Amino acid sequence: MSKEPLLTVKNLRQHFKISRNFTVKAVNGVSFQIYPGETYGLVGESGSGKTTIGRSIIRLYDPTAGEVIFSGHKISGALKKDTRQMLRKDMQMIFQDPMSSLNPRKKIADIIGEGLDIHKLYATPVERNAIISSILQQVGLSPLHATRYPQQFSGGQRQRIGIARALVMNPKLIIADECISALDVSIQAQVVNLMKDIQAKTGCAYLFIAHDLSMVKYISDRIGVLHRGYLVETGTTDEIFTSPLHPYTKSLLSAVPLPNPHLEKKRLLLPYTATEADYEGRAWRQVSATHGVLA
Amino acid sequence: MTDNILSVRGLDITFRTNAGDIHAIRGVDIDLPRGKTVAIVGESGSGKSVTMKAVTGLLDDNSRVNGGQIIYRVDGKEIDLLTLSQRELRRRINGKHISMVFQDPMTSLDPTMTIGAQIMEGMFLHQNLSKKTALQKATELLQLVGINEAEKRLKNYPHQLSGGMRQRVVIAMALATEPQVLICDEPTTALDVTIQARILDLIQIVQEKMGLSVVYITHDLGVVAKVADFVSIMYAGKIVERGTVEDIFYDPRHPYTWGLLSAMPDLNTTEARLYSIPGSPPNLLHEPPGDAFAARNEFALAIDEKAAPPFFQISATHAAATWLLHPDAPKVEMPSALRARIERLKEESGHE
Numbered sequence: 001m002s003k004e005p006l007l008t009v010k011n012l013r014q015h016f017k018i019s020r021n022f023t024v025k026a027v028n029g030v031s032f033q034i035y036p037g038e039t040y041g042l043v044g045e046s047g048s049g050k051t052t053i054g055r056s057i058i059r060l061y062d063p064t065a066g067e068v069i070f071s072g073h074k075i076s077g078a079l080k081k082d083t084r085q086m087l088r089k090d091m092q093m094i095f096q097d098p099m100s101s102l103n104p105r106k107k108i109a110d111i112i113g114e115g116l117d118i119h120k121l122y123a124t125p126v127e128r129n130a131i132i133s134s135i136l137q138q139v140g141l142s143p144l145h146a147t148r149y150p151q152q153f154s155g156g157q158r159q160r161i162g163i164a165r166a167l168v169m170n171p172k173l174i175i176a177d178e179c180i181s182a183l184d185v186s187i188q189a190q191v192v193n194l195m196k197d198i199q200a201k202t203g204c205a206y207l208f209i210a211h212d213l214s215m216v217k218y219i220s221d222r223i224g225v226l227h228r229g230y231l232v233e234t235g236t237t238d239e240i241f242t243s244p245l246h247p248y249t250k251s252l253l254s255a256v257p258l259p260n261p262h263l264e265k266k267r268l269l270l271p272y273t274a275t276e277a278d279y280e281g282r283a284w285r286q287v288s289a290t291h292g293v294l295a
Numbered sequence: 296m297t298d299n300i301l302s303v304r305g306l307d308i309t310f311r312t313n314a315g316d317i318h319a320i321r322g323v324d325i326d327l328p329r330g331k332t333v334a335i336v337g338e339s340g341s342g343k344s345v346t347m348k349a350v351t352g353l354l355d356d357n358s359r360v361n362g363g364q365i366i367y368r369v370d371g372k373e374i375d376l377l378t379l380s381q382r383e384l385r386r387r388i389n390g391k392h393i394s395m396v397f398q399d400p401m402t403s404l405d406p407t408m409t410i411g412a413q414i415m416e417g418m419f420l421h422q423n424l425s426k427k428t429a430l431q432k433a434t435e436l437l438q439l440v441g442i443n444e445a446e447k448r449l450k451n452y453p454h455q456l457s458g459g460m461r462q463r464v465v466i467a468m469a470l471a472t473e474p475q476v477l478i479c480d481e482p483t484t485a486l487d488v489t490i491q492a493r494i495l496d497l498i499q500i501v502q503e504k505m506g507l508s509v510v511y512i513t514h515d516l517g518v519v520a521k522v523a524d525f526v527s528i529m530y531a532g533k534i535v536e537r538g539t540v541e542d543i544f545y546d547p548r549h550p551y552t553w554g555l556l557s558a559m560p561d562l563n564t565t566e567a568r569l570y571s572i573p574g575s576p577p578n579l580l581h582e583p584p585g586d587a588f589a590a591r592n593e594f595a596l597a598i599d600e601k602a603a604p605p606f607f608q609i610s611a612t613h614a615a616a617t618w619l620l621h622p623d624a625p626k627v628e629m630p631s632a633l634r635a636r637i638e639r640l641k642e643e644s645g646h647e
Contacts, residue, residue, distance in 0.1 A: 045487045046458060154575060155339070184338045185514055189558040189571035196568070211487040214517075218560040218569065241562065255492040257517020259561050261540040262644030264520040269492050 004072075005033035006205050007057070007173055012066035012076075014049070014056045025276070026052040028229040029066070031284075034173065039199065039206040041220030041237070043213060043252065048226040050209045051096075054175045057207070058091055071172060089119055092166035096178035098158035102150040108161055109146035112136070115169045131168065139164045139194060156187035160194065167198060175207045180215065192219055213256045217241055222290065225249045230279040235291035245293040248272050299368065300508045301327040301350070301393075301476055306363035308345060310355070317579050319345050321532040322363075326525075327476065327508050334511040334519045334540075336555070337529035340576055343512045346529075347478050350376060351395050352384035367392065369475065391421045394469035398481040400461035404453040410464045411449030417472045436467040439504075440497055459490035463497065470501060477502075480512045495521055516559050520544060525612075528552050531577050531587035533603075538613035545637055547629065548615040550592045557633045566632065586618070594619060594627050 014027040027049040034040045042050045056063045059075065068076040070091065073083050095101035102111055109132050115121075122128040133143035139160040150158060159179060166174050176195070180188045192215065199206065210216050216223060217237055224234040225248065233246040244250050251272035258264045279294065286292045308320035320342045327333050335343040348354050350365055365376040369392060376384060389395075397403040405413060414436060415429040424432070430449070437445035440463040453461055462482065469477060479498065483491035499522060502509055511522055519526055520540065527537040528551065536549040547553055557570035574591040577583050583590070589599035596618050598604075607620035619627050628634070 045489050156575065185516070186338060186554060186558045186572040187575075189560075189569040193568050193571060213488065214560045214562055217562055252489060255488040256562060257488070257492070257515065257521055259516045259520050259544065259556065259559055260640040260644055261520040261523075261544050263640075264517070267521070269489075269496070272489075 003035050006036045006071055007034040007207075008067075008069040009033070009053075009057065010067040010069075012053065012056060012068065013064045014052050014061055015064045026229055027056065028276070028279070030224075030226070030229075030231045031066075032224050032231065032234055034205050034207060036172065037199070037203045037205055038221040039208050039219055041216040041223040042207060042209045042226060043211060043216050043223060044226030045211065045252075047228075049229040050211075050226050051177055053226075054093070054177050054207060054209050058093055058175055059087065085119070089115070089169050090172045091175065092169055092171040092173075093175045093177065094159075094162050094166050094179040097182055098155055098162055099182075101162055102158060104150050107147055107149060108136075111150070111161065112146075112165050112168050115165070119169070121169075135164045135168045138167065138198070140190075155183055156190060159183060159187075159191055163191070163194065163198070167202075170202065171204055173205045173207065175209070177209045178211070181210065181212065188215065195219070213252065225252065227274070228276045228279065230276075230282075230294060232279075233291075233293045235287075239288075239291045243291075245287065245291075248274065298329045299326040299366075300329040301325075301368075301510075302364075302366040303346065303350070304364040304366065306346060306349060306365065307361040308342075308349060308354070309359050309361060311357045311359065312580075315580050318582050319358075319532050319579055320349070321579075321582070323529070323532070323534055325527055325534070325537075327510055328525070329508055330502075330506050331524040332502070332509045332511065332522050333525045333527065334513060334523035335527050335529055336513060336516065336519055338514060338576055341529045342532040343529050344480055347395070347480060347510060347512055351389055351393055351478065352376070352379070352381050353395075367476075390417045390472045390474065392474055393476045393478065394472065394474040395478045395480065396462075396465050396469050396482050398484055400458060400465050400485070401453070403465055404461060406453055409450050409452055410456070414449075414464070414468050414471050417468065421472045433467075433471070436471060437464075439470075439501065440464070440467045441493070442467075459486055459494065462486060462490075462494055466494070466498065466501070470505070473505065474507070476508050476510070478510045478512070481514075482511070483518065484513070484515070491518070498522070516544075516555065528555070531583075532579060533587065533616065535588065535617070536615040538609075538615075542610070542613040545641060546609075546613070547633075548609060548613075548620060549617045550594045550619070551588050552615075553629050553633055554591075556636075557630060561636075563639065570630070570632070586616075596624060 010031050011029045012027055013029055016024040016026060018024055030053060044050045055061050057068055063076045075087050112132050113128055116128060122131060132146055136143050136145060141160055180191050208219055220237050222236050223240045225232050227248045233249045244253060251270040254270040282294050284292055285295045303323055303325040306320050306323040310317045310319055323346055337343045360377060367374045367376055411433055414433045418424045418429045433449055434445045437448055442448050442463055483494050523540045526540055526543040527534045530551050536552050547556055554572035560569055572591055577587050585601050586599040586603055589595040598618050604616045604618045606614045606616050608614045618624055
């Protein structure tokens with residue numbers, strides 16, 4: 001890992017003030033890096049802050065504290081106009097629910113072309129159509145689909161449209177927030193294969209946020225495990241799955257359903273009950289170059 | 296196969312829509328043995344939920360039941376649920392005998408009622424309990440489903456609980472009237488793995504305690520492996536394979552089952568690409584003349600285009616509807632990658 005990281009997240013905190021005396025501390029000092037062309041999986045139970053991290057990085061939220069550096073530019077805090085444009089172009093997001101993330105009153109061509117329009121990435125309308133047609137083909141749809149509306153597509157097809165919308169900007173980093181959780185098993189496989197093909201072709205990096213550990217293991221190069229807003233362990237996929245150190249990681253792994261009835265019926269859940277208070281002030285311990293754990 | 300508490304026979308349902316009639320259920324047979332768990336597995340739109348909604352009389356208004364029987368056996372009597380009116384079904388069967396747990400705990404609870412009132416509603420309606428005994432029973436139920444400080448929680452509204460807690464409340468509600476049959480429609484799809492594992496454990500504990508018979512509707516094969524005794528695989532409104540959980544996982548025979556098992560990565564999957572079933576499910580607005588799966592089936596035979604395959608019995612418990620099992624059909628083996636994986640699964644379970 002001698003390459004320069006594409007994205008560096010340092011001590012990211014994201015708090016939401018609900019009232020004068022109640023603040024939700026969704027993310028508490030999370031640090032990790034993503035290198036160009038790799039897939040970083042972020043796993044954790046609901047409420048662990050994984051979606052919040054994704055949204056803070058792409059600036060759907062304003063981070064409370066900490067630093068986010070994306071291809072050499074600081075993208076936390078106040079944004080200069082050119083940094084903002086770079087961020088909006090080079091980082092894209094695929095959302096969880098393909099039913100609600102596409103504007104039902106827009107045609108597919110306009111949904112995909114919106115970014116192109118804003119950043120003026122084409123010279124003539126003919127070129128715009130050509131870009132949209134080619135991106136539709138890349139995600140396995142037909143250019144004829146460009147004039148249809150989202151409700152005319154199935155869930156798997158809509159998620160492909162979501163991917164096309166992200167891809168058309170030729171981003172360096174795609175944040176995929178639970179992008180396959182809402183799909184059927186056989187369709188999940190299609191979408192994951194598509195994401196892998198695209199990565200091989202364009203060399204983009206993924207921040208893959210999910211709670212399905214078997215799929216995360218399959219797609220990720222490195223994984224970060226979140227619990228209650230703290231990153232409790234990070235390492236390569238092998239390290240996390242073969243030698244997990246943190247008790248929460250072990251508990252999470254014990255909960256993964258196995259498609260094997262004989263084993264599955266005997267499986268025991270490892271209990272885990274730590275709360276935010278237990279994590280406060282814990283030091284980060286680096287076990288190897290790639291493997292670290294919250295002590 | 297004598298003691299089935301619930302038997303669906305030849306169920307056939309169409310939905311009227313503006314585009315035309317959709318033949319959603321095309322002859323479904325399912326047996327639920329008393330005290331056992333049956334899982335119905337299939338993609339969205341395969342008709343697994345519709346089948347169970349027919350059992351509970353919750354079908355949408357634009358549906359028409361063309362034929363079939365749903366036999367419910369209680370106290371030595373047989374009742375065909377399809378002959379009952381919706382009112383009778385709600386008065387006599389639902390809740391009292393058959394309860395249902397839905398996928399989304401947020402929409403299956405009433406946001407304007409405390410959870411205590413919602414749990415007790417069925418008890419007042421079906422069991423004529425006094426307020427005091429109902430309250431006591433509701434407290435016990437909440438404890439049974441693993442909610443601490445039950446008395447306090449009874450006064451909470453749904454929005455004050457987390458997703459996993461809400462699903463526990465829904466289960467407590469379903470169990471409040473001591474049903475014989477519990478139908479769980481994707482009970483854990485909206486929850487994450489740790490909570491999912493706890494909810495599934497909970498349903499199993501309750502099942503043992505109360506001697507429930509349970510139907511799971513799911514597309515998650517990991518869940519199936521954990522809970523099911525018997526499995527029915529459903530595709531385009533028909534059952535395509537049924538058997539014990541061992542039959543389906545260790546000796547699948549239908550190409551669609553092969554596809555489903557191959558598409559799911561487990562923690563040992565290392566292949567560069569996941570197997571995915573090509574294409575998408577057929578539109579039942581235009582019912583295919585032959586085998587509905589033929590268009591997506593790489594092993595399809597010429598006859599699949601013309602005639603739908605009947606069930607071929609493989610063993611006493613195991614049957615599959617595919618022409619590949621016909622004595623005259625060419626010998627087709629399951630994909631070698633899946634074969635290798637099943638061998639590995641068998642080996643792993645042998646070691647333990």
